[in-house]
Amino acid sequence: MFTTEDLPGDLLDKELYGKYLKEANVKGLSAKISVYNNDFADRISSIVALVASHARPEKIVFIRGTEKEQNELIKMLIDEGSLLRLNPENYPNSYLYRSNPNDVARTEKDTYICTSGTKDDAGPTNNWMHTSEAYSRLFTLLKGAMAGKAMYVVPYWLGPIDSRYGMGGIEITDSPYVVVNLNIITRTGTGALERMAETNRMTVGIHSTMDLIPSNRYICHFPEENRGQGLIISLNSNYGGNALLSKKCHALRIATSMARNEGWMAEHMMLIGLEEPSGRITYLSGAFPSSSGKTNLSMIEPPEELASAGWKSWLISDDITWMHPHNGRLMGINPEFGFFGVAPHTSYRTNPNAMDSIRKNTIFTNVAVDSDMNPYWEGMDTKPEKITDWLGKPYNGEGNAAHPNSRFTSPISQYPHLSKEYENGRGVPVSAFLYGGRRGDLIPLVYEAYSWEEGVLIGAMQRVETTAAAEGKVGVLRNDPMANRPFVGYNMADYFQHHLDMGRKLTDPPRIFNVNWFRKNGEGKFMWPGYGYNTYVLKWISGRVHGEIKDAVKTPIGFVPNVETFDSGKVDRKIMKDLLHVDSKAYLEELKATKPFLESFGERFPDDLWKAYYSMKERLEKN
């Protein structure tokens, strides 16, 4: 529980609490709230007043989710110099924000799962802190943290507004930059509050930018607290997933924990509908780690020869997919309302659909600009003469002009090929899971797992190169199961078991594939053109899903395309042979290299996955 009674006595100032309670009344925002649920109105007031009594803001501002309000916040940020207006002709209503250089990516070392039990609740892949320890550290830090500032209360809804699979939350923050971003990436405001009142469920996030002191940076998750509806407290960061609490913190870390208890799945996955010339649409989801191709695949533009034949792709989600079992299938929805996408290497050549969707109403964070205030980043189609780098300094050609984890925040409604099912609250039936990541060696362009169990093992064994999306070394191999290692809010061994259980509940579970756009040749060059060309791989996957491609080759790791019949566009057979090659000896090494990671879960690691592991090993040894 997260109530006034649960906090250590010395952490609650009753007088201040009473004062703020008067300011924290939501009943005036919408008559529906108290009609639906009078207790809810009281609950939200009490939580807001409680946070205020610690953080002691100058005032409390409830976000209603109107355009006027967004414009006023943007104007305020411009006036104080935090947002810079970009070229209004080329990028209308779009802005540049420069974050503190010490705060440019998620910081996993500061990210905790907090429970009232033991470290085992969080498992070996998460940091853990006892709830009471975390409460006393965080509420001490929070004391007076918002003095002289406005405290915004942002109600948001995750999922189509009428969906019974949707879920609400509030983020209480002193950062207007966070508010304007949340207004783009989630459905904010009174409508969200009403749905929360109706569903009587609300995740609570508390965020304060404070002084951005890295040693006091905490992103703490309490899945058990707040009536089991989850509490998040984030201090001393104002960047991305550390601060936009609806995203990785709520829609993944808290949601994975709820999903396990309630029998559904919250995944770090993109989701698209692939339309074939016949008009048939197949829904495919893909889990690739941060900065490893989700947004790009979700926005895929089929190459001309396939597009003219009638191949199309419709976007549902670019980052997170929630999936619920229904009539034996998994039905996917996108909890989000906008993109928070990687800017570098987004170009008309690689991702024209992204370029078209970010031309207006977009906030760019940590990109460079040219002398006309057009945004610029590495990999853009043309390089301007004069560039100001992401730090605001003249760019002299050394290093990166834009930060490698610079991002765009943009409304999903602006995406040119948004699926007509995007707002469908029942979701779409997911036919395939694609696992993948950056892997210069070993993993073939695509192969299909023999069974759900083997697919779960393949997901669990993902070992891929790290990227700039999280602080730390880039390009180092690490285990990142289901691309969800940083985002599962409980013991990942139980997450694997949950996957096994879910598959068994479904009569028609998604088929599981492993893809790798990033295999390199002897010269260190990518062998596969990637981006739009990945449609050829999706085409094969769809053929497998529908039982139309029957000549796949059985290998020790799964079904690989037949090189003779695989449609690879302009990529010739010789390269395809290398791209589809399965090196049994190297795979045995991979099994060996991953074993300590799987063993780190001890007894909790599912037996059925060990069985799958040893049967794959046996097949590789025989080969």
Ligand code: GTP
């Ligand atoms: P997050 O938003 O951090 O979760 O990342 P993401 O998974 O959405 O990755 P995104 O699609 O933004 O891609 C990240 C980087 O990978 C960008 O620099 C892309 O240009 C690059 N990339 C994406 N798809 C491909 C591909 O098919 N081939 C190659 N070579 N690079 C790709």
Ligand code: SPV
């Ligand atoms: C990721 O790191 O996977 C992102 C960026 O999508 S952030 O929102 O910062 O988590």
Ligand code: MN
């Ligand atoms: Mn992305």
